[in-house]
Amino acid sequence: xxxxxxxxxxxxxxxxxxxxxxxxxxxxxxxxxxxxxxxxxxxxxxxxxxxxxxxxxxxxxxxxxxxxxxxxxxxxxxxxxxxxxxxxxxxxxxxxxxxxxxxxxxxxxxxxxxxxxxxxxxxxxxxxxxxxxxxxxxxxxxxxxxxxxxxxxxxxxxxxxxxxxxxxxxxxxxxxxxxxxxxxxxxxxxxxxxxxxxxxxxxxxxxxxxxxxxxxxxxxxxxxxxxxxxxxxxxxxxxxxxxxxxxxxxxxxxxxxxxxxxxxxxxxxxxxxxxxxxxxxxxxxxxxxxxxxxxxxxxxxxxxxxxxxxxxxxxxxxxxxxxxxxxxxxxxxxxxxx
Amino acid sequence: xxxxxxxxxxxxxxxxxxxxxxxxxxxxxxxxxxxxxxxxxxxxxxxxxxxxxxxxxxxxxxxxxxxxxxxxxxxxxxxxxxxxxxxxxxxxxxxxxxxxxxxxxxxxxxxxxxxxxxxxxxxxxxxxxxxxxxxxxxxxxxxxxxxxxxxxxxxxxxxxxxxxxxxxxxxxxxxxxxxxxxxxxxxxxxxxxxxxxxxxxxxxxxxxxxxxxxxxxxxxxxxxxxxxxxxxxxxxxxxxxxxxxxxxxxxxxxxxxxxxxxxxxxxxxxxxxxxxxxxxxxxxxxxxxxxxxxxxxxxxxxxxxxxxxxxxxxxxxxxxxxxxxxxxxxxxxxxxxx
DNA sequence: ATGAAAGCGCTAACAC
DNA sequence: GTGTTAGCGCTTTCAT
Numbered sequence: 001x002x003x004x005x006x007x008x009x010x011x012x013x014x015x016x017x018x019x020x021x022x023x024x025x026x027x028x029x030x031x032x033x034x035x036x037x038x039x040x041x042x043x044x045x046x047x048x049x050x051x052x053x054x055x056x057x058x059x060x061x062x063x064x065x066x067x068x069x070x071x072x073x074x075x076x077x078x079x080x081x082x083x084x085x086x087x088x089x090x091x092x093x094x095x096x097x098x099x100x101x102x103x104x105x106x107x108x109x110x111x112x113x114x115x116x117x118x119x120x121x122x123x124x125x126x127x128x129x130x131x132x133x134x135x136x137x138x139x140x141x142x143x144x145x146x147x148x149x150x151x152x153x154x155x156x157x158x159x160x161x162x163x164x165x166x167x168x169x170x171x172x173x174x175x176x177x178x179x180x181x182x183x184x185x186x187x188x189x190x191x192x193x194x195x196x197x198x199x200x201x202x203x204x205x206x207x208x209x210x211x212x213x214x215x216x217x218x219x220x221x222x223x224x225x226x227x228x229x230x231x232x233x234x235x236x237x238x239x240x241x242x243x244x245x246x247x248x249x250x251x252x253x254x255x256x257x258x259x260x261x262x263x264x265x266x267x268x269x270x271x272x273x274x275x276x277x278x279x280x281x282x283x284x285x286x287x288x289x290x291x292x293x294x295x296x297x298x299x300x301x302x303x304x305x306x307x308x309x310x311x312x313x314x315x316x317x318x319x320x321x322x323x324x325x326x327x328x329x330x331x332x333x334x335x336x337x338x
Numbered sequence: 339x340x341x342x343x344x345x346x347x348x349x350x351x352x353x354x355x356x357x358x359x360x361x362x363x364x365x366x367x368x369x370x371x372x373x374x375x376x377x378x379x380x381x382x383x384x385x386x387x388x389x390x391x392x393x394x395x396x397x398x399x400x401x402x403x404x405x406x407x408x409x410x411x412x413x414x415x416x417x418x419x420x421x422x423x424x425x426x427x428x429x430x431x432x433x434x435x436x437x438x439x440x441x442x443x444x445x446x447x448x449x450x451x452x453x454x455x456x457x458x459x460x461x462x463x464x465x466x467x468x469x470x471x472x473x474x475x476x477x478x479x480x481x482x483x484x485x486x487x488x489x490x491x492x493x494x495x496x497x498x499x500x501x502x503x504x505x506x507x508x509x510x511x512x513x514x515x516x517x518x519x520x521x522x523x524x525x526x527x528x529x530x531x532x533x534x535x536x537x538x539x540x541x542x543x544x545x546x547x548x549x550x551x552x553x554x555x556x557x558x559x560x561x562x563x564x565x566x567x568x569x570x571x572x573x574x575x576x577x578x579x580x581x582x583x584x585x586x587x588x589x590x591x592x593x594x595x596x597x598x599x600x601x602x603x604x605x606x607x608x609x610x611x612x613x614x615x616x617x618x619x620x621x622x623x624x625x626x627x628x629x630x631x632x633x634x635x636x637x638x639x640x641x642x643x644x645x646x647x648x649x650x651x652x653x654x655x656x657x658x659x660x661x662x663x664x665x666x667x668x669x670x671x672x673x674x675x676x
Numbered sequence: 677a678t679g680a681a682a683g684c685g686c687t688a689a690c691a692c
Numbered sequence: 693g694t695g696t697t698a699g700c701g702c703t704t705t706c707a708t
Contacts, residue, residue, distance in 0.1 A: 003452055005701055016679045021703065029677055046445065048453030052399065053701035055390040056684050071418050080409050083435055093433045097421055114386035224621045253621040260623040280618040283562045283591040285598040343685055354695045359687060367693050391685035394700045
């Protein structure tokens with residue numbers, strides 16, 4: 001069973017190769033009747049244009065790249081969304097990985113870029129804020145979209161989850177429950193979201209005439225262990241917090257584990273909130289109150305944006321970006337203070 | 339910055355296109371002196387062969403496909419391993435998805451196969467046991483490796499995690515703790531691992547002169563919810579089990595959540611064990627005792643096997659397969675019975 | 677509105 | 693050992 005090519009479809013439909021090509025690419029100048037015939041024949045033959053031939057002959061490759069730094073729940077959902085969008089537009093998703101801590105990141109990036117033939121790249125934090133990565137991509141004129149980036153960058157659109165507003169909303173939830181001593185475990189500095197979430201946190205506090213206490217704001221690394229470590233020093237305080245807002249779910253899990261270890265009851269003795277709403281957030285005990293970040297949708301939007309501008313030469317500046325918003329998911333880990 | 343092609347290198351090195359091609363593919367029949375020159379020129383020009391041209395002209399595409407049915411922790415680790423192997427051999431990983439529940443799976447698969455140009459496909463359960471999927475792939479002569487498949491299939495090698503032995507080891511751990519009434523929550527029927535794990539479970543019991551009680555063997559769906567539901571009926575039994583062995587971590591999480599809800603203490607009142615050792619297994623409370631499955635390594639082996647046989651025409655039967663083994667990870671969720 | 681011809685950059689099958 | 697000649701399956705001109 002040799003694979004079916006464009007000429008097979010053309011012959012069977014009684015038209016030329018070019019007409020089939022036009023139909024497959026949704027180009028104008030084809031009679032509707034002919035278009036329908038071609039479409040029908042293509043379907044009958046299970047015809048799918050070959051990516052390699054297309055990218056060799058034309059300007060676009062019908063492939064999008066997804067640049068992975070490390071595997072996190074965060075990245076998984078993003079990939080899922082990107083994949084969904086790709087399939088919807090006949091695109092393929094190529095996963096690439098890069099180690100930001102590599103000895104010679106510049107060389108690694110250049111090698112990556114050289115071997116790459118994609119119409120665009122989807123970048124997540126912290127990769128999307130790495131100057132070497134961006135510089136290499138810019139030099140190679142590879143379009144990219146940055147999801148939740150730290151900085152403005154004229155060459156690429158950004159997808160924004162509305163971190164500040166989300167953190168503000170979560171803090172308001174805690175405040176509304178009656179908490180006054182609320183701790184925040186931030187993400188690492190190289191994630192832009194960290195600063196923006198702190199901002200939202202402070203903003204909600206300010207609305208109540210409060211200010212974030214220095215000793216109640218800890219820096220974590222977005223890992224389980226860092227959440228566990230941060231909470232230890234928080235609970236050792238003279239006036240420990242009655243609620244802890246962790247900047248991501250993994251750190252919130254760390255907080256809960258440590259609290260359990262110390263014999264504290266959640267949410268009776270201590271309220272815990274997370275951020276992201278990863279799948280396991282509803283599976284731990286008690287189920288975690290968190291902010292659902294529309295990662296899949298954001299990544300899908302990123303992919304769509306890339307696909308839309310593919311083939312247009314990439315020279316012209318892309319649209320400015322798009323904002324999404326998070327959703328507060330209240331579960332069992334938050335309650336009024338003791 | 340026009341991209342540099344093989345002819346540019348050939349001209350600059352004073353040889354023919356074909357010689358450059360031979361050098362780039364590490365083929366024999368090139369004088370070492372010439373080889374060095376070509377290599378040097380290629381490096382100077384930052385030449386990297388174009389994947390699309392290669393796959394269009396030749397037998398190999400330098401791309402591997404990873405067929406995803408749904409996103410699960412299981413799949414994530416596998417993808418990570420596959421990606422690692424790809425990078426090591428200059429390959430790219432293309433993620434494809436297929437919906438096994440689609441109305442016309444045959445048509446979907448044929449369309450997928452047609453548009454695909456990969457040197458091989460990595461298949462996970464339950465996709466790797468779907469007859470339509472395998473038939474389509476066989477018809478198209480696309481090589482694939484099946485990870486943890488149910489059935490023997492001569493056209494493809496298999497990667498085996500040693501399910502039976504692993505389930506046996508876990509059961510022995512529980513038995514060693516003193517448990518006698520041990521329940522098993524199986525995976526769904528369409529996962530071959532389910533049967534094999536039941537086998538290992540029964541085997542360990544038999545060694546102690548015991549037999550699995552019918553009412554203590556439940557069927558789950560590898561989801562959190564199914565674990566939670568299964569445990570409810572288990573605990574409603576006249577003689578409830580003192581330990582529950584869930585066939586994957588997600589179901590074990592369900593068991594733990596339900597137990598917490600019912601006020602049972604883990605592991606004091608009930609021991610719980612899982613299977614897979616997903617990242618969150620160590621983050622729940624108490625940390626879950628489970629079997630670490632070397633998913634990433636298995637997938638990497640699958641990728642390597644595919645890469646090794648790529649270009650060899652695929653017609654010849656591949657090696658029989660490879661076996662891995664799981665590792666018992668004892669954490670806080672298992673203890674002697676009350 | 678449609679078609680014919682000419683490549684895209686590479687590898688395969690043969691020369692020599 | 694090395695070069696020559698054809699394509700791979702499509703998109704791009706440019707005709708008609």
